[in-house]
Amino acid sequence: MIPVEGVEDQTIAVLGLGRSGKATAAALAAGGARVIAWDDGQDTREAAAAEGLDLVDLTRPAAWEGVAALIVSPGIPHLYPRPHPAIALAYELGVPVDNDIGLFxxxxxxxxxxxxxxxxxxxxxxxxxxxxxxxxxxxxxxxxxxxxxxxxxxxxxxxxxxxxxxxxxxxxxxxxxxxxxxxxxxxxxxxxxxxxxxxxxxxxxxxxxxxxxxxxxxxxxxxxxxxxxxxxxxxxxxxxxxxxxxxxxxxxxxxxxxxxxxxxxxxxxxxxxxxxxxxxxxxxxxxxxxxxxxxxxxxxxxxxxxxxxxxxxxxxxxxxxxxxxSFKGLPHRSQLVAEIGGVRFVNDSKATNVDAAAKALDAFPRIRWIAGGLGKDGGIAALAPHLAQVVKAYLYGHSARDFALELGATPHEVVETLDEAVARAAAEAEAGETVLLAPAAASFDQYPNFEKRGEHFVRLVEALR
Incomplete structure (x- = not known):
């Protein structure tokens, strides 16, 4: 742990108690600060209270008496589309707002x-x-x-x-x-x-x-x-x-x-x-x-x-x-999961936007492309110049039908789930081809994050063995 400098005997508020928020609270306490904390999630608050954190509802003005700074976890909006109520209060009261990166x-x-x-x-x-x-x-x-x-x-x-x-x-x-x-x-x-x-x-x-x-x-x-x-x-x-x-x-x-x-x-x-x-x-x-x-x-x-x-x-x-x-790459980023019958299965679940998906599509010849999830503004129309290597697309999830309308002449099939997409792509793939998960969309329609989506893809591919 890196104790935070310059906070001794000060009251510091921490908003958000995920991985970085808990680490921040501990580092502030190690630096001599009195830490008060809040999280919007009840389960998260209960877990934090069980660990001994002093929970104070930072959305109430009375909580701010004597607070020297507010440290915010990265997932919490502080400007657009609108500041979290606790951050808005800090701005109103002139309390400096920072994050763990600034403290580091x-x-x-x-x-x-x-x-x-x-x-x-x-x-x-x-x-x-x-x-x-x-x-x-x-x-x-x-x-x-x-x-x-x-x-x-x-x-x-x-x-x-x-x-x-x-x-x-x-x-x-x-x-x-x-x-x-x-x-x-x-x-x-x-x-x-x-x-x-x-x-x-x-x-x-x-x-x-x-x-x-x-x-x-x-x-x-x-x-x-x-x-x-x-x-x-x-x-x-x-x-x-x-x-x-x-x-x-x-x-x-x-x-x-x-x-x-x-x-x-x-x-x-x-x-x-x-x-x-x-x-x-x-x-x-x-x-x-x-x-x-x-x-x-x-x-x-x-x-x-x-x-x-x-x-x-x-x-x-x-x-x-x-x-x-000797570098093996990272999970969910052009990760070679397996080669089965001459067909490569590649997990690029981290390709959550069009630009990342384009890079993945350009990396392999003869692709059975699995895409879908919760699409972002603009859809996938910008991927048109990158589809020459796509033998067929298998589209699933919330935005599958919207994506299908943007694929033009590229062969495609709409299914409901990733399970169906992998099964169909694996059944039709031929030796020398790559079954590529590069969703070009967020995961939140069916998965809590891209990691869970990628892990599910890996399990589905392993089951094919």
Whole structure:
């Protein structure tokens, strides 16, 4: 646990008592704060009370007497579509609102660091797609190369439940837009931006607010080095804003598909090969084509971002390449579940939006595509250029019939459940084809989250054996 600095003898309120909320309450108490807490869910409150937390209804004005700050869990709206009532009260009363990410960045460095031979570092990763894989890949590379490392944030452990720093350690954080938008302190040593595509627009008041939330990681803290995906205009904008000119190697531009051989420091992937250029000259090259844990162009972009971040903290290209080969990938992200009778079954349940589904569809030839769930604004019409490899689509769930209307000439079948979709796809698939779960939709019509949806797909595939 990382005790929170600067809260001794203060009353701090915590709103939301899930994984990060409980960890935050414990870290605040370890820092000497008196913690009061609230959650809208009765079952969650009862569990928290059983653990000894002091529950106070923060939606009532009387609860705020003497409260010095409110710490909010990431799933709770604080601006759009409207602030939670407790947050609205904090705004009205002038009580500072922060989250666990802000507390981490103000508390991680301690006086003990003066005894270390090598200062700890923090790498923070944000973006729309690929940030979990990129974060996990960076952590894997560091570990394989013998650098002490911890991983947390939006993946793994809550940031305040991480252990205090050790000599030379690198903490790797995945940060969502919910986390970057509210944190009062954002000061990583290396900040990574993977890409941007429309997502969470209701929560951020539109695409501009969503991009602004991501951009805060780079604008607020001024990282020593920034790794920026420049395949979209937003990434090129951030890179331009941070760079002082073509010779400025504090910004490492990365791409999947573009040749970036100009500028002070670039990393890009083309035709399955990763290349690093320094001052216009090639410094390293890695063949990504046979790395099973990183299939497809979208994962090659993740590999470029992770490679650049690890180079920024001093790792050698050959060591990074060796670590690539032992990376198994993450569950629910282009996860090869099984190969049965020459048919591959791939779980990409994390593909909850059109852009992520497009990347998955581009990664495999001859696809039996399983899609559906709770569709997002705009449907799947934008996937039309990515359907050439789809032999047939199997659509299920709440938005299945709406999706069917947008598929044009692509063969498709509408079913009710994922069970039926897997059964039909498996029965019709031929050797050399891939049955791909890439829903292009949220899971909430039939599952509590994308993980449960992916786990169900894995069980269904295992049963086929």
């Amino acid at each position: 960045f103000r508390s991680y460095a301690t006086n003990e660091w003066g005894e270390f031979e090598r200062a700890p570092r923090v790498i923070a990763v944000t973006g729309s797609n690929g940030k979990s894989t990129t974060t996990a890949l960076i952590h894997h590379i560091l570990t394989e190369c013998g650098r002490p490392s911890q991983m947390g944030g939006n993946i793994g452990r809550g940031v305040l439940s991480l252990e205090p720093a050790t000599d030379g350690e690198v903490v790797v954080l995945e940060l969502s837009s919910y986390q970057t938008e509210l944190a009062r302190a954002l000061t990583p040593d290396v900040a990574v931006f993977t890409n941007l595509s429309p997502d969470h627009l209701d929560r951020h008041g539109g695409p501009g607010g969503y991009f602004a939330a991501k951009r805060r990681l780079f604008a607020e803290g001024g990282p020593d080095r920034a790794v920026i995906g420049v395949d979209e205009i937003e990434g090129r904008f951030i890179a331009n804003q941070l760079s002082m000119g073509p010779r400025d190697d504090r910004v490492i531009r990365v791409s999947s598909g573009q040749k970036l051989d100009k500028g002070a420091w670039t990393v890009f992937a083309r035709k399955g090969f990763l290349s690093e250029y320094r001052k216009g000259r090639q410094a390293a090259s890695i063949d990504l084509r046979e790395i099973a844990g990183l299939p497809g162009a979208h994962n090659h972009q993740n590999a470029c971002a992770a490679y650049a971040a690890c180079r920024a903290v001093g790792l050698a290209p050959r060591d990074i390449e060796a670590a690539f080969h």
